[in-house]
Amino acid sequence: METSIFAHRGASKLAPENTMAAFTLAQKMGADGIETDVQLTKDHVPILIHDETLHRTTDGTGYVKDYTYEQLTKLDAGKWFNEKYTGERLLSLEEFLKWISNTSLSLNIELKNNIIDYKDIEKEVLALIKHYGVAERTIISSFNPKSIKRFKRLSKEIECACLTSRRPKDLQSLIEETKANALHINYNALNRGLIKEAKRLHLPVRTYTINRPSRLMRSYKLEVDGIFTDVPHSAIEYRELYLH
Ligand code: G3P
Numbered sequence: 001m002e003t004s005i006f007a008h009r010g011a012s013k014l015a016p017e018n019t020m021a022a023f024t025l026a027q028k029m030g031a032d033g034i035e036t037d038v039q040l041t042k043d044h045v046p047i048l049i050h051d052e053t054l055h056r057t058t059d060g061t062g063y064v065k066d067y068t069y070e071q072l073t074k075l076d077a078g079k080w081f082n083e084k085y086t087g088e089r090l091l092s093l094e095e096f097l098k099w100i101s102n103t104s105l106s107l108n109i110e111l112k113n114n115i116i117d118y119k120d121i122e123k124e125v126l127a128l129i130k131h132y133g134v135a136e137r138t139i140i141s142s143f144n145p146k147s148i149k150r151f152k153r154l155s156k157e158i159e160c161a162c163l164t165s166r167r168p169k170d171l172q173s174l175i176e177e178t179k180a181n182a183l184h185i186n187y188n189a190l191n192r193g194l195i196k197e198a199k200r201l202h203l204p205v206r207t208y209t210i211n212r213p214s215r216l217m218r219s220y221k222l223e224v225d226g227i228f229t230d231v232p233h234s235a236i237e238y239r240e241l242y243l244h
């Protein structure tokens, strides 16, 4: 089985995370898919940004939830990373879906609702996925199991993954409770026992965030279904090495 390579927030080692520059670079590198993080603006627009706050990855301050989408489009989301990316801006999920629907890339939309439980984020995101006709190549994930449960209630068809930074105490119960279809787990929590248990439950396992060659090789050896990486070009190179 070939492990799928998802560009984590785009090719985020080489371009500012969650911007069009990082996404198009990942596509050029040959990634199989793109992982991105979604929060909600004050006017309930799903927007791509990892943190609940603006200061790390933009020239703004305060919380994403306190600004309208229109206000957030004025921010610079590239300069913090490198002067040459000045002018990159935050993208709405809609802009991202419009772009990706014209590619053959898979996508993992991570609902960032474990710190702020954004009301109806599942409904807003689902409507856009349907509108852009990408349901079959979309994976929804969240660290918030309640959100996965809500999403699965709204849509049985779209693949959903429980995200976790620790080995679940009882994987089977978590899956039965949420109705999730997959597990996305921190590399540090991954072991053979968990992979065996996931296989028994017919559950795909994907792991984050895999950048170092030794970790890339171990992930391929463990035959995980997917990895999330900031360096898709390197992940592809090592996958070739592993396969041949
Ligand atoms: O979806 C995998 C990974 O992105 C989860 O952690 O904090 O990088 O969004 P984080």
Ligand code: MG
Pocket: 035, 036, 037, 110
């Ligand atoms: Mg993420």
